[in-house]
Amino acid sequence: MTRRSGHVPDSPGLPVVDIPGIDRSWSRVVVASDAEGTPRSWHVLDTGPLLAARGEQVRATLLCVHGNPTWSYLWRRVLEAAPPGWRVIAVDQLGMGFSERPVQPRGLAARIEELVRLTSALEVSGPIFSLAHDWGGPISLGWALRHLDDLRGVVLTNTAVHQPEDSAGPAVIRLARLPGLVDWVCQQTPTFVRATTALSVPPLPRPVHQAFAQPYLAPDRRAAVADFVRDIPFETDHPSRAALDAVADGLGSLSQVPALLVWGARDPVFGERYLQDLLDRLPHADVQRYPSASHLVLEDRPEGIGVIWQWLRSQLGEDPHADAAGSDPAPAPEVARVPIAVSLSSPSHTAVVELVGDGRSVTFAQLSARVHDVARGLAARGVRPGDRVAVLVPPGIELTTLVYAVWRLGAVVVVADAGLGLGRLGAALRSAGPKLVLGISKALTLAAVTRVHAERVLVTESGTELDALALVGRGLGGSAALLPEESDLPGSIDGAVLFTSGATGPPKGVVYTRDQLSAQVALLRDTFSLGPGERFVAAFAPFALYGPALGLTSVVPDMDVTAPHTLTARRLAQAVEAIDATAVFAAPAALRNVVDTAGDLDAHERGVLEGPRLVLSAGAPVSVHLLRSVQALLPSATTHTPYGMTEALPIATLDPTALSPTQASGQSGVCVGHPVPGAEVGIALLDGRGIPAEDLITTPGMVGEIVVRGAHVKDRYDRQWAQQRASDRPAGWHRTGDVGHFDGEGRLWVEGRLAHVVTTPEGPVTPYPVEDLIRTVPGVSDAAIVGVGPAGTQQLIAVVVPEGRLGPLACRMSTGTPRGAGVLAPPRIARAVRQAASGASPVPVAAVLVRDWLPVDIRHASKVDRGSLSGWADAVLHGRGVAAAVRAALRPGAPHTKSR
Numbered sequence: 001m002t003r004r005s006g007h008v009p010d011s012p013g014l015p016v017v018d019i020p021g022i023d024r025s026w027s028r029v030v031v032a033s034d035a036e037g038t039p040r041s042w043h044v045l046d047t048g049p050l051l052a053a054r055g056e057q058v059r060a061t062l063l064c065v066h067g068n069p070t071w072s073y074l075w076r077r078v079l080e081a082a083p084p085g086w087r088v089i090a091v092d093q094l095g096m097g098f099s100e101r102p103v104q105p106r107g108l109a110a111r112i113e114e115l116v117r118l119t120s121a122l123e124v125s126g127p128i129f130s131l132a133h134d135w136g137g138p139i140s141l142g143w144a145l146r147h148l149d150d151l152r153g154v155v156l157t158n159t160a161v162h163q164p165e166d167s168a169g170p171a172v173i174r175l176a177r178l179p180g181l182v183d184w185v186c187q188q189t190p191t192f193v194r195a196t197t198a199l200s201v202p203p204l205p206r207p208v209h210q211a212f213a214q215p216y217l218a219p220d221r222r223a224a225v226a227d228f229v230r231d232i233p234f235e236t237d238h239p240s241r242a243a244l245d246a247v248a249d250g251l252g253s254l255s256q257v258p259a260l261l262v263w264g265a266r267d268p269v270f271g272e273r274y275l276q277d278l279l280d281r282l283p284h285a286d287v288q289r290y291p292s293a294s295h296l297v298l299e300d301r302p303e304g305i306g307v308i309w310q311w312l313r314s315q316l317g318e319d320p321h322a323d324a325a326g327s328d329p330a331p332a333p334e335v336a337r338v339p340i341a342v343s344l345s346s347p348s349h350t351a352v353v354e355l356v357g358d359g360r361s362v363t364f365a366q367l368s369a370r371v372h373d374v375a376r377g378l379a380a381r382g383v384r385p386g387d388r389v390a391v392l393v394p395p396g397i398e399l400t401t402l403v404y405a406v407w408r409l410g411a412v413v414v415v416a417d418a419g420l421g422l423g424r425l426g427a428a429l430r431s432a433g434p435k436l437v438l439g440i441s442k443a444l445t446l447a448a449v450t451r452v453h454a455e456r457v458l459v460t461e462s463g464t465e466l467d468a469l470a471l472v473g474r475g476l477g478g479s480a481a482l483l484p485e486e487s488d489l490p491g492s493i494d495g496a497v498l499f500t501s502g503a504t505g506p507p508k509g510v511v512y513t514r515d516q517l518s519a520q521v522a523l524l525r526d527t528f529s530l531g532p533g534e535r536f537v538a539a540f541a542p543f544a545l546y547g548p549a550l551g552l553t554s555v556v557p558d559m560d561v562t563a564p565h566t567l568t569a570r571r572l573a574q575a576v577e578a579i580d581a582t583a584v585f586a587a588p589a590a591l592r593n594v595v596d597t598a599g600d601l602d603a604h605e606r607g608v609l610e611g612p613r614l615v616l617s618a619g620a621p622v623s624v625h626l627l628r629s630v631q632a633l634l635p636s637a638t639t640h641t642p643y644g645m646t647e648a649l650p651i652a653t654l655d656p657t658a659l660s661p662t663q664a665s666g667q668s669g670v671c672v673g674h675p676v677p678g679a680e681v682g683i684a685l686l687d688g689r690g691i692p693a694e695d696l697i698t699t700p701g702m703v704g705e706i707v708v709r710g711a712h713v714k715d716r717y718d719r720q721w722a723q724q725r726a727s728d729r730p731a732g733w734h735r736t737g738d739v740g741h742f743d744g745e746g747r748l749w750v751e752g753r754l755a756h757v758v759t760t761p762e763g764p765v766t767p768y769p770v771e772d773l774i775r776t777v778p779g780v781s782d783a784a785i786v787g788v789g790p791a792g793t794q795q796l797i798a799v800v801v802p803e804g805r806l807g808p809l810a811c812r813m814s815t816g817t818p819r820g821a822g823v824l825a826p827p828r829i830a831r832a833v834r835q836a837a838s839g840a841s842p843v844p845v846a847a848v849l850v851r852d853w854l855p856v857d858i859r860h861a862s863k864v865d866r867g868s869l870s871g872w873a874d875a876v877l878h879g880r881g882v883a884a885a886v887r888a889a890l891r892p893g894a895p896h897t898k899s900r
Contacts, residue, residue: 012041012100019214020207021076025050032121034094034102035110042118043098045072045090047082059085060127060152060316063119063143066090067134067159068228069186069193070296071097071215074133077298077305083313089122091115093139095224097215105227109243112142119143126150129312133157134270134295135228138247144257145250153258153315155308157297158267160274161248161281164453169234170269176229186226188219199295201266208299251281259285260311260721262304264293265430273453276433286311287719291427291506307722335678335711337518338525340407340495341486342368343551345532351548353555353578354396357461362397367548370401374466375408375483376473381455383436385410385484386493390429392416392439392447393459395541395556398466402438402459403545407514410489416499417541418443418562420507426450428499428507431719491515497718498542500646501619501863509718510646519678519711520649521549527650527676528583528614528640535579537612539567539586540619553579564590568597569633573605576612583614584637588622589856591615595629606633615639618649620863621670621750621768624656631657643672643750647714647727647734651679651706652748667743668769668840669751679710681748682733683741689792690757690764694729700744703766705754709733739766756866758787758794762842765796767866769840777832779803784854785837785845786870788877795846797873798833800825802850823850849873 014027026045034040051058062082064075072090079088092099094106094114106114128150132140137159144151163169176185176192186192193216197209204212216222233241259282263275279285288307293300298308342351347365354360362370383389389406391413393399406413416428429437429452437447437456444456459465476482495514499507512520524546525531532551538544541561547554557575560566567590575581586594601609615630615637627639639657642650654673664671675681682696685704692705713734717724727735739757740750751766758765767785774783782801787794825833825848834845855865 012043012098014043014098015214017214019073019211021080021211022073023080026079030118030121032114032118034117035106035113036104038102040094040102040114041100042094043072043092044118044122045075045079046087046122047079048087048089048122051085051087056085058087059318060129060312061087061089061124062129062131062312063124063140064088064090065115065130065132065136065140065143066093066096067132067136068096069196069216069222069225070134070212073097073211073214074296074298075131077302078131078308081305081309083309083318086312089119089124091118092215093136093224095227101221101224105231106224107231107243108138108142108233108240111139112146112243112247115139115143116146119147127152127316129153129155129315131155131157131308132159133298134159135232137161138244141251141254142243142247145247145253148253148257151254151257153260153312154254155260155262155311156278157262157304158264158270158274158295160270160277161244161251162277163234164273164277169232170271172268173229173232174234177232177234182226182229186229187222190216190222192225192229193222196295197299199268200299201292201294202300204296204299248281254282255284258315260308261285261287262297262308263287263289263719264295264297264300265289265291265427266293267295267297269295271451271453272430272433276453279433286721288721289431289719291431310725311721335519336522336526337491337515337711338521338549339486340404340514340517340521340549342371342404342548343532344368345551349532349551350553350579352397352400352544353553355555355558355575355578356396359578360397364548364551367397367401367404370466370470371404371408372483373470373473374401374405376476377469377471378405378409378411378436378473379483380472380476381436381457381469383409383411385489386412387436388412388414388432388434388497390414390416390432390434390437390439390447390452390454392418392437392443394440394461395538395544395561396461398459398461399541400545400548401466404548407495408483408486410484410493412494412497414497414509415542416507420499420502422446423450424502424507426452428509429454432497432509489514491518494715498646508720508723510714511716511718513715516712516715521546523650523676523678523710523712525550527642527653528616530583534583535581537572537575537579537581537584537586539564539572539575539584539590543585555579555581559590564588565593567593569594569601569609570597570605573601573608577605577608581612583616584612584634585616585618587619588617588626589620591617591622591626591630595626595633598633609634610636612637616642618642618644622656624659627655627657641672642676643748645736645738647736648679648708648710648712650676651681651708651710651736652676654747663743663745663747667749668772669740669749669766670768671743671747671749672740674747675708678712679708682707684735686739686757686764688763690754690759692735692754696730696733698742700742703739703741703751703764706736706738706740706748706750707733708736753866756786758785758796759791760787760796760843761793765841765843770796770798770837773836773839774798774800774833777829777836779829780833782854783833784864784866784869786866786873788846788870788874796837796841796843797870797877798837798845798848799851799854799869799873800829800833800848801852801854802829824848825850847873847877849876 013029030042031039066074072092075090082088095101130140130144137156138161197212231240233244290301298304350361351364351367389411391402403413414432414434434454437454491514495517496512497509535553544554555575557571564587622641640653642653644651652673652675683704684692737754739754752768756767770785771783780800781803784799786797789795830848833848837845
């Protein structure tokens with residue numbers, strides 16, 4: 001690097017001006033020699049002197065290293081949140097922040113050496129953790145590799161150590177590095193400095209913007225900003241390339257060092273590909289990913305600071321949460337397991353039938369051979385055990401083949417169905433980080449548009465691409481890309497990433513191991529007597545995938561599986577007839593439309609529907625009235641409503657139509673039956689503020705969060721360390737987010753979602769019991785209750801749908817303002833609603849509002865979106881207008897229904 005001219009020296013240390021968030025008692029100037037041995041004055045924020053002044057012994061040290069063009073201000077809230085006994089040091093790198101500005105530019109190797117010398121001058125000793133951002137990442141990691149004896153963990157936020165060979169460097173950096181622009185953008189003007197903080201989502205407050213820019217107000221103070229950009233070693237012959245490669249290659253030495261990656265997924269500089277590269281190098285790392293955060297992830301999501309401290313403290317065993325989530329879990333109840341492979345118990349029997357197109361079908365033997373060949377073809381394309389493969393193909397032979405081929409390889413299938421909505425589907429794929437996306441044309445276009453960095457393979461309905469893969473697999477003989485022996489695939493490795501519906505927040509990836517998938521398949525088999533010889537109509541696509549493992553013949557009806565309400569009675573009859581089905585699975589919205597269209601059936605079709613012995617429905621509460629209507633159409637069928645969720649299914653089951661009035665007397669909510677064998681359920685009692693306890697009980701009548709464990713319960717939330725830790729209490733259990741109670745016979749009753757409990761001054765109010773009573777009011781066809789106001793002082797609001805308003809299909813096609821939005825219920829209805837609600841609520845209903853429909857989740861079209869409904873009610877009651885109310889209630893593209 002060349003020496004800069006026109007340099008103006010200055011005195012290191014904070015300026016006189018006030019800088020918000022900085023405690024001046026943290027600030028100090030430390031002298032340490034640079035890489036050439038010249039003494040330099042560094043500005044650091046350091047809580048060490050304060051600890052010494054208070055007589056506190058240092059338990060551990062956290063070394064924080066910023067990138068370009070920030071400074072130690074980036075870590076101000078980390079210092080502020082430091083627990084007792086933790087020393088936090090946030091450095092201003094030479095030439096940056098308020099440290100000395102040497103004339104000579106600093107390269108990566110020099111900066112690593114200089115950080116080593118600074119920490120020596122600061123007399124830093126173990127245990128030590130590092131925390132870094134941006135180009136502070138490779139600098140801190142280079143330092144870490146030289147302090148392995150004292151290093152206890154590394155935390156990285158939006159950084160990189162390697163440029164993936166299959167993609168260009170970040171566009172904003174490549175633009176800034178252009179010879180004609182770098183000096184102007186980075187030094188002569190504050191463009192680069194200001195642009196960095198402009199990336200934040202939501203925008204940073206003006207005083208924070210100004211604080212980040214404070215060290216860089218004049219061109220001579222921005223020289224190192226330009227130097228940092230020039231020092232990014234994109235080129236193979238760049239002076240700093242060898243140093244960066246050494247850091248990247250050395251990360252294998254950290255295989256026994258705990259690591260946490262905190263990531264803003266909307267970062268235009270260090271995006272998902274850099275996260276994936278770090279995970280390839282640090283596969284043991286914990287991840288906390290924030291889908292809507294940008295480059296300055298801890299500015300966009302300050303709660304990430306609490307996550308970092310919780311993780312750091314857990315590494316020293318001092319996290320208060322460690323007793324609940326960090327201890328060794330007790331063993332879950334043992335259950336049988338079914339291999340996640342195509343069953344060959346009846347090889348000549350039909351495995352999968354397609355109703356669209358030419359009505360193809362495949363036997364179990366044919367399917368097994370095709371799976372084997374396609375798996376070998378995928379192996380030839382470089383897919384290895386542990387790799388993630390997203391499969392975005394409509395239900396049928398192709399989808400089934402691909403899923404079982406991925407499992408046969410020991411790879412991980414990523415299932416994110418289009419029922420999430422296109423935006424959420426793209427976000428889900430990005431979060432999972434697949435190596436390969438196999439999909440139809442629309443799916444691959446979506447993957448490209450939503451910046452899913454993965455190899456893409458087109459799969460058409462004819463399956464010609466899979467034929468080609470199978471041909472490759474068959475042609476390999478015994479010489480190349482051999483599959484691992486199935487017995488060599490440990491049950492403990494990941495098998496699938498499945499995504500939640502997102503009914504109470506962004507969809508989360510749920511990771512299952514192969515053992516957990518095997519246990520789930522076995523529980524479904526044993527609970528509902530599903531095995532060879534049974535024939536299954538799956539109106540919810542994921543359930544069709546378990547058919548081949550169980551030896552079930554399966555078919556998906558001719559419907560849009562992403563829109564359950566498109567299943568009609570006639571299409572159900574066609575599917576039942578196609579395989580002489582014995583069992584049917586359909587979401588509540590699908591069953592509603594089947595009942596609503598039953599009048600279209602002819603005598604033959606009605607006769608066909610007399611065949612199935614079992615109807616299963618899950619995804620949302622199912623009314624007894626609906627199930628009795630279903631039984632009138634399928635008179636031979638028992639109707640079961642298995643209770644569970646993406647994280648655990650089944651947990652309990654029941655035929656609600658068999659529950660007598662005597663059994664239901666005195667209970668409230670929705671009865672979901674006794675826990676299935678292999679599932680253990682407890683209740684975390686709610687306190688007066690609606691907060692669940694840590695201990696679990698099974699006492700009848702006590703309301704709390706439902707907590708479950710079993711061999712078929714999820715392994716973890718994918719790349720959501722904080723959410724997983726919060727849900728894993730006690731260790732090995734899963735907090736479902738549902739609330740309910742046991743009755744005296746051990747049956748479980750669900751009363752709603754924990755997030756939807758209304759926290760009133762008189763105590764928590766669960767939604768289902770109140771809503772059930774409101775629905776008994778003459779003239780009311782549906783209802784939901786929500787809370788408006790601060791937690792603990794919320795007012796109870798009832799939202800009712802009068803009889804005769806828009807039906808579900810009409811509502812889906814309605815784009816205008818809903819009739820009655822923001823209208824208070826007529827006095828007669830309001831009085832009746834309040835009177836009914838008083839039977840289940842300790843507080844009176846403050847207001848009764850009228851709507852034409854209730855918003856529901858996208859995937860099942862059954863779960864009422866009480867979060868958006870609460871925002872709508874708040875807008876109405878505070879007079880923010882109909883338009884604001886509608887925007888608060890209705891996400892673009894969300895479906896609606898008039899029933900729960």
